[in-house]
Amino acid sequence: MFNLRDKGAEIWESQGRVGRVAIAVGAVAIVAALPFMGGTFLNTPVADYESVLVYPIAMFVLMAIGLNIVIGKSGLLDLGYVAFFAIGAYTMGLLGTKTDLNTWEILPIGIAMAMFSGIILGVPALKLRGDYLAIITLGFGEIVRIVALNLGALGRSEGIQGIPTPPGIFGIEYAFDSHRIYYWTLLILIMFAIWMVRRLSVRRAGRAWESIRQDEDVAELMGVPTFKYKVWAFVLGASVGGAAGVFYASKTLFIAPDNFTLQISILILACVVFGGMGNIWGVILGAVILGYLPDRIRFISDARLLVFGLVLVIMMNLRPDGLLPRKKREKVIVKKERS
């Protein structure tokens, strides 16, 4: 089968420095220009096209990159990723309405809160085997939602309203309906996350995660402090989720427990696996498609989730490694291990 991932890598590797810069700049320019393409075939029939670009698409991409650190890089199955998203969003909601702090000041606090809860959850949970990690994270996601639903301070089912928009910086104003500004800001966040993951992947942490994913026992025996790096992967993933949450709350101005159901965790997981676990471009592609598709096919409004489910089944049966799988070299090792 035609392998888009290897083809892309080939083109990239055959280029010199100038060519690579040109490709990168071109790609960023195309992505940044997406809000202007509302009138074309890309348009979504019901929802406002530009707001779909912000949520779900860009938000899903950001979260999928974060979850990819946990699942794709180090092979830990996290079914409650939405918890970190919710913690970020509620931090923004509470501090934004109760204090004078603005979004940019709350962003690091929200990230810290998400990371902290990542440690709280990760330290006991990561000692367990993979399948149990899945159920514990799933439980954690539900606990966070239920606590938000029942705690008076968090607004119960009404949630938190009147969350402020980010204050303008560099003369750019964030009106709540100027979606493209939010889109571009998210784009910067996404690029920062990509940069972070790519830098980490080629360093000690990336190698440790790779070894944990392939065989945890062997990694441990070879002297990799597996537990420490598992917690790191978990906490870094949480930080990206928290950042997405802060920004989400600041964009929608209103959050409620219903925005943070298990379905979101599952959707983000689907983005990662659908796009191609472990390969950051695949994950991004998966998130774009799964974020965009339900809105694009809204003309069959009632059955769109049905069609979405069918697409998942058919896709996984045809390409179980996802649309853009990780490098062949890594896949061979995994195959060998399984047989």
Next chain:
Amino acid sequence: MIGNFLDQFWSLTFGGLSLGFIYILIALGYTMVYGVLRMINFANSEIFMVGTFATIIIIRDVFKFTQLSEYATGFRLWLILGTALIFAMLVSGVLSVVVEIVAYRRLRRMNSGILAPLISAIGVSMVLAESVRILTDSRPVASPRAMEKKFIGQFFDAGIRIDNTIIVISTLILFVILITFVNKTRMGKAIRAVSMNPNAARLMGINIDGVVSATFLVGGLMTGAAGFFYALKYENTSSNIGFELGIAAFTAAILGGIGNIKGAFYGGLALGLLETYASFFLGTQWKAVTVFVVLILVLYTKPNGLFGEALTQTRA
């Protein structure tokens, strides 16, 4: 509070027990599949949901019960309940086999790890839940009451209701049949063999696909029975009930040690009681939190669940 609790202890306990027995049956669906494939059958919750609808179809559309009909009695009542139970079990069992063929078989042959089948099972469960939601216009569906729910006895202060009794007794019977099937029959032996070591089982000439299908069938039958009992006890259903009960039953399976049939039994009972007591003390809204906190504590102290895992106690 404590005084109230003691007053209501037995009625709470009976409620919790009958809920627990429903959990046991769904948990068996998860645990059978996990025991053989080491994979979570994510679509099991929707198989349960379809089972509840199959029950209602029999009672409402085949036997023409409405909310105003008189209760059936005697032989006719048992005929209705028996037909509904068998129909729900068959529908769920067959559906479960179909799920295996659609979502798992191809991926299993490709050896594609555990995540790809998980996602395709999530896809199947979305398709099932959404189809039913569209067919029912997103409304809950009430099940007409075919049986008068009278009290048949008294235990301390608590009345023993007939539907709860039916649930407990039938589940026990089904459970014994399942245990006998797994331990005594040829197919049961094959299932245990595949669970222990799939490669060795294949080399011994066991048809792996057949065994996996049988496992899904058995799991589906049990889950379908749970659907029937749920419809009998709560008398309504909707396209989204699968999710909540599925999560609870899965927790029950883990609590007892997933892959272990007896573990599903004790896990289901413990969870049913725990949920009922927790909702008495803390209010129903906190019961899921209690359940998960207990689960985390159990796993932290006994990582293999309360009763260890695997259909066979030995793990490859």
